[in-house]
Every structure is written in structure tokens, then in C-alpha cells.
Amino acid sequence: MSTSPAPQDADTPDSDGKGAMRMGILPSLVGRQLRLAYLRTFKDFAMAVEGTSLSPGSFEILELLSCNPGLSHSRLASAIGLEKSSLVPAIARLEEMALVKRKQSATDKRSNELRITPKGERVLAELRSYVVQRESEITEGMARAEVDTLNRLLAKMAGING
Amino acid sequence: MSTSPAPQDADTPDSDGKGAMRMGILPSLVGRQLRLAYLRTFKDFAMAVEGTSLSPGSFEILELLSCNPGLSHSRLASAIGLEKSSLVPAIARLEEMALVKRKQSATDKRSNELRITPKGERVLAELRSYVVQRESEITEGMARAEVDTLNRLLAKMAGING
DNA sequence: TATTGTTATACTCTATAACTATA
DNA sequence: TATAGTTATAGAGTATAACAATA
Numbered sequence: 001m002s003t004s005p006a007p008q009d010a011d012t013p014d015s016d017g018k019g020a021m022r023m024g025i026l027p028s029l030v031g032r033q034l035r036l037a038y039l040r041t042f043k044d045f046a047m048a049v050e051g052t053s054l055s056p057g058s059f060e061i062l063e064l065l066s067c068n069p070g071l072s073h074s075r076l077a078s079a080i081g082l083e084k085s086s087l088v089p090a091i092a093r094l095e096e097m098a099l100v101k102r103k104q105s106a107t108d109k110r111s112n113e114l115r116i117t118p119k120g121e122r123v124l125a126e127l128r129s130y131v132v133q134r135e136s137e138i139t140e141g142m143a144r145a146e147v148d149t150l151n152r153l154l155a156k157m158a159g160i161n162g
Numbered sequence: 163m164s165t166s167p168a169p170q171d172a173d174t175p176d177s178d179g180k181g182a183m184r185m186g187i188l189p190s191l192v193g194r195q196l197r198l199a200y201l202r203t204f205k206d207f208a209m210a211v212e213g214t215s216l217s218p219g220s221f222e223i224l225e226l227l228s229c230n231p232g233l234s235h236s237r238l239a240s241a242i243g244l245e246k247s248s249l250v251p252a253i254a255r256l257e258e259m260a261l262v263k264r265k266q267s268a269t270d271k272r273s274n275e276l277r278i279t280p281k282g283e284r285v286l287a288e289l290r291s292y293v294v295q296r297e298s299e300i301t302e303g304m305a306r307a308e309v310d311t312l313n314r315l316l317a318k319m320a321g322i323n324g
Numbered sequence: 325t326a327t328t329g330t331t332a333t334a335c336t337c338t339a340t341a342a343c344t345a346t347a
Numbered sequence: 348t349a350t351a352g353t354t355a356t357a358g359a360g361t362a363t364a365a366c367a368a369t370a
Contacts, residue, residue: 033317044322063185142315
């Protein structure tokens with residue numbers, strides 16, 4: 001990746017002698033910058049905690065379970081905007097890693113109560129510290145108003161048409 | 163705007179009942195807003211052009227081929243930051259849809275020259291118009307300087323640690 | 325009947341490694 | 348040897364549909 005943060009020349013690939021790549025309207029698009037930033041974030045995240053490769057989605061699950069102990073599978077799925085079936089493999093993986101445990105509800109035997117384990121809390125603490133550190137890297141040197149602008153625009157993008 | 167920027171601190175029952183979900187540090191994280199915005203953008207994109215479900219990645223390929231006719235598979239892959247093998251299914255799909263064609267290079271028989279077709283240009287024009295319209299929705303009411311701030315921050319996120 | 329969680333299945337995106345045909 | 352493109356394979360991540368147990 002180029003060292004220049006300016007969108008106009010940040011993506012010019014090495015032109016290997018055949019002339020510079022033309023990027024068309026791409027460099028000016030907020031949407032594309034968003035995509036590149038997301039993909040980068042996603043890749044980095046997996047390496048944040050020694051030995052465990054967890055995704056931003058797993059961090060979100062752990063954080064929600066930490067704040068809402070005993071949450072059901074269904075409620076968790078809808079909280080993070082997934083189909084309940086899509087959550088199954090993620091939970092299974094976290095359970096396999098002993099970061100989360102499931103217990104059948106006493107009051108409704110269909111339902112599972114999900115809880116983060118002590119080990120899960122430790123991993124979550126590491127992830128949180130990584131996330132917070134990264135947040136401060138991202139917003140380093142930015143005025144508070146600029147950070148707010150960023151969050152507002154991202155929220156707007158996440159919410160457009162719905 | 164669907165997401166509140168402030169963590170909820172009403173003490174609500176978590177395990178059972180339908181009390182408000184506690185979101186922990188999640189709502190304050192730029193990284194998470196980024197993820198939500200990206201996922202949303204990705205989903206919307208697929209529905210942008212009638213009948214063809216194309217991704218932001220396909221748009222990028224078409225745009226680059228439109229600006230750089232005859233680009234090789236390898237150069238295209240490195241321009242968009244993918245392994246060459248990862249590009250194969252995407253190109254195959256675009257060729258299947260008759261939006262792109264491949265031609266063996268005369269000067270290096272190992273190499274393919276990729277070109278966008280007239281039909282591809284028409285689809286690209288539709289995608290561009292969707293993208294531009296969405297960009298203007300996103301940045302509606304923003305000062306030019308704020309949009310620049312956003313792009314700069316996203317570029318920074320895309321480039322951190324590398 | 326409706327809901328909870330699960331399984332079965334499928335599709336997209338991406339990566340690594342091995343292969344082919346050139347160079 | 349090295350490179351361009353492909354194939355084979357694998358692994359997340361997500362979705363729909365069907366199912367069993369329970370409500």
C-alpha cells in the first residue's frame with residue numbers, strides 16, 4: 001500500500017513498465033474507500049489475539065453475551081442482524097474454543113441460555129483492548145468533530161433506505 | 163439513523179424478557195459502524211441493476227477494464243488486491259454474462275487480454291449511475307470538507323499498519 | 325399451530341498449492 | 348527457471364428450507 005493517504009493517488013498500483021493504471025471514478029467514491037477499509041480491518045482482526053483467530057462478528061457476540069448474560073440464541077441472532085441458522089456455526093466455534101457455553105432454559109426447554117465463560121471474558125478483554133487501541137490509531141490527530149462526522153456518515157450509510 | 167451512539171445504561175433484565183439489549187462498547191466503535199455500513203452497502207448493491215446481481219467487486223472490475231482495455235488477468239488482480247486465482251470465478255461469471263471477454267495476447271501467449279463488451283459498458287453505465295446517486299445520498303448535506311475528512315479517515319483505516 | 329434451535333444444503337468470496345503452457 | 352492463467356480444494360460467512368422438541 002502506498003504511503004500517501006490521499007484518495008487520488010493512494011490506489012495507483014505499481015505500473016510495472018506498462019504505464020500507470022487508470023482508476024476511473026473509483027478513487028473518489030466513499031463507498032469504495034469504505035470497502036477497502038472494511039476488508040483491511042477484517043483481515044487485521046483475525047490476528048489480534050494470540051492463537052485465536054476471531055472475527056469482528058465473534059467480538060460482537062462475546063461483547064453482547066458479556067453485557068447480556070443468558071441471552072437466547074434467537075435474541076442474539078436478531079441483535080446482530082443474522083438469521084438464527086447463520087449464528088449456529090459461529091456459536092459452535094466459540095463453544096468449541098470454550099469461550100461460550102449453552103444451557104437449556106429451565107422455563108422454556110426449547111430455548112438455550114448463552115453465557116460467556118471466564119476464559120471468554122479474558123479473550124474478550126484482549127479483543128477490547130485491541131479494538132480500543134485501533135480506534136485511537138484511526139482517530140489519532142482528528143478533531144472530535146471530525147470523528148463525529150465519520151461516525152455520523154457511517155451510520156447514515158448503514159441506515160440508508162432502511 | 164438506526165443506531166444510537168451512546169451505550170444504553172438502563173438496567174434491564176437480560177436473560178429473559180424483552181428488555182432493551184445492552185450494547186456495551188459496540189455503538190461507540192468506528193470500526194463497527196464501518197462494518198455495518200459495508201455490509202449494508204454490499205447487500206444493496208446486488209439489487210442495483212435489474213436482473214443482474216453484481217457486487218461492488220464486479221463494479222470495480224468493470225470500471226478498471228473500461229479505463230484500461232486489454233488489461234491482463236494478473237495486473238487486474240493486483241490492481242484490486244486479490245490473488246490471481248481468486249479473480250478467476252469473478253471473471254468467469256462476468257464472461258458468462260457477456261460483460262467481459264478474454265483474448266489470448268498475441269505477444270505473450272500465456273497472457274489474456276481482458277476487455278469489457280458493449281453490453282458490459284451499458285451495465286457499467288447503470289452501475290455508475292447507481293453508485294453516483296448513492297454517493298450523493300450519503301454525502302447529502304455534508305460540506306465538501308467533511309466528505310474529504312471521511313475519505314481521508316477511511317483511507318487511513320485501509321492503510322493502518324501497512 | 326407457532327416458536328426455538330438445529331441440520332442439510334447451497335452459494336459467494338477468498339486463499340494456498342499444484343498444474344499447464346508458455347517464456 | 349520464472350511467469351500467466353487455471354484447477355482443485357478449503358474455509359469462512361451467510362441464506363433458505365425442513366425438521367424435532369416444546370410451547
